[in-house]
Amino acid sequence: MDIEAAQRLFTPDPGWLNTASYGLPPTPAWEALQTALHEWRCGRTSWKGWGEATGHARETFARLVNVPVSDVSIGAQVSQMLAVIASSMPEGTQVVVPEEEFTSNLFPWLVQQRRGLDVRPVPAADLANVVTAETGVIAFSLVQSATGAVADVDAITAAAAEAGAVTVADATQACGWLPVDASRYDATVVGAYKWLLSPRGTAFLVTKPELRSTLVPSQAGWWAGEDPHASYYGPPLRLADDARSLDISPAWFSWVGTAPALELVEQVGIDSIHAHDVALANRFRAGLGMDAGDSAIVSADVPDAERRLEAAGVRAAVRGGRLRASFHLYNTSDDVDMALDALTADTTPA
Incomplete structure (x- = not known):
């Protein structure tokens, strides 16, 4: 198209x-959302069809950012998804962040200072230059919210590789207009309600398996189960063995609108x-x-x-x-x- x-x-x-x-x-997203809202109002259908929209959106997003669908988790907000990563980092980890960063990619790190994370805000333009062997995480936006400045991804990823640091990229202001290859980062988070043309309340987190194995899925519920429909009640813990273990239960109607919006972005x-x-x-x-x-x-x-x-x-x-x-x-x-x-x-x- x-x-x-x-x-x-x-x-x-x-x-x-x-x-x-x-x-x-776009019209397909708007109409899908209106249909779902009418179904809800009248009680005409099971919720399962609304839930299936989440899977369709996950699959399309994975293609858009060049990663396996098994590496994609779904959530509601950037800060909610980053909190899982920040809270899983060992005490004393040095985290380098841009000082002008939007706070959804700052507060999840800064709040962990109370348990010993060493968070160091620096000017975004200096990010690659301040990374040392002591740096454990570089968390940054691919495109800065306030200024539109595009990050020097090559320099940042090179510095991270030399230091052995984890890269956490916020692509909320990039994904949908700027080509994004999420396979370049250990984690990538995206709020879909901006450039991906979706209702507010849908977000994606991409994690490489190596990083994901160190994370505690502290927000896990039934949707994070290996089979969500067999995870309604009782122990034992039986989480998915891929990125779905980091899912939270989807806000149905937001995902109903997200799936066709992402499909249009892919088609264009x-x-x-x-x-x-x-x-x-x-x-x-x-x-x-x-x-x-x-x-x-x-x-x-x-x-x-x-x-x-x-x-x-x-x-x-x-x-x-x-x-x-x-x-x-x-x-x-x-x-x-x-x-x-x-x-x-x-x-x-x-």
Whole structure:
């Protein structure tokens, strides 16, 4: 499916430039969700069909990030899934993190300082340079939430390999527009409600078997069982022997909407989406007199940006006192020009 055909499956109001906050659903995802909600309202069906959507989403996500489906766990939020990793690290482990990181990939580590984790925040740009033989974990975002800066993955993974450190990548602001190969990291976590166009409440965790064998599945319930439908009652502990052991019970309706959203992303292709998104972002950057970049997120210091955009009906965000605009599959050059007209108009009184 090409970009133009995919865009016909969305109904955004003009000027939505805030996918970095939340993505918009394609029609197949919206309709699947409405059907499930109606079934729930009327009590017309078993919940098992809703649960099956989780498996479909897991399989599609695995293909999108180039890993075996057996390495993919499902959950609700980034911090919830990272907490399992952070709480399983031995006392005294040194964890290097970007100091400007979104707190969902900071708090799970920082809260473990009370039991002896040595968490060291540093500027994201210096991440690879501060890794030493003492470093046990490098936890970082592939794309920074506030600025859209894309991490130097080659340098970070090389430093981690030399130190023997575990890499934990948050791909929430990357997966869906930036090609992501999760096999490069020991763990990768993704919230699906942004660039993967899904309802809030679905997330994925990819873990390599070597790391997973050291983790305590402290949130395990019946869905983490080898056979969930034979795990309703009683001992013994009988968890799945793959990444499903780290699952939590799915929020059915969120997963019903996630499965078709991911299928659309796969049908269009990440490479095509990447080219489209970055081209729009660079059109916006050029209009503001900025150099071209490599991200679908643009951070710019534009005076009075929030008021100007709001008056023009453009929805973006302000992070760290700077305008943050983000461009995705459903956006067009008209959205870019609408924002530029608002931001570059001469408002000097006559």
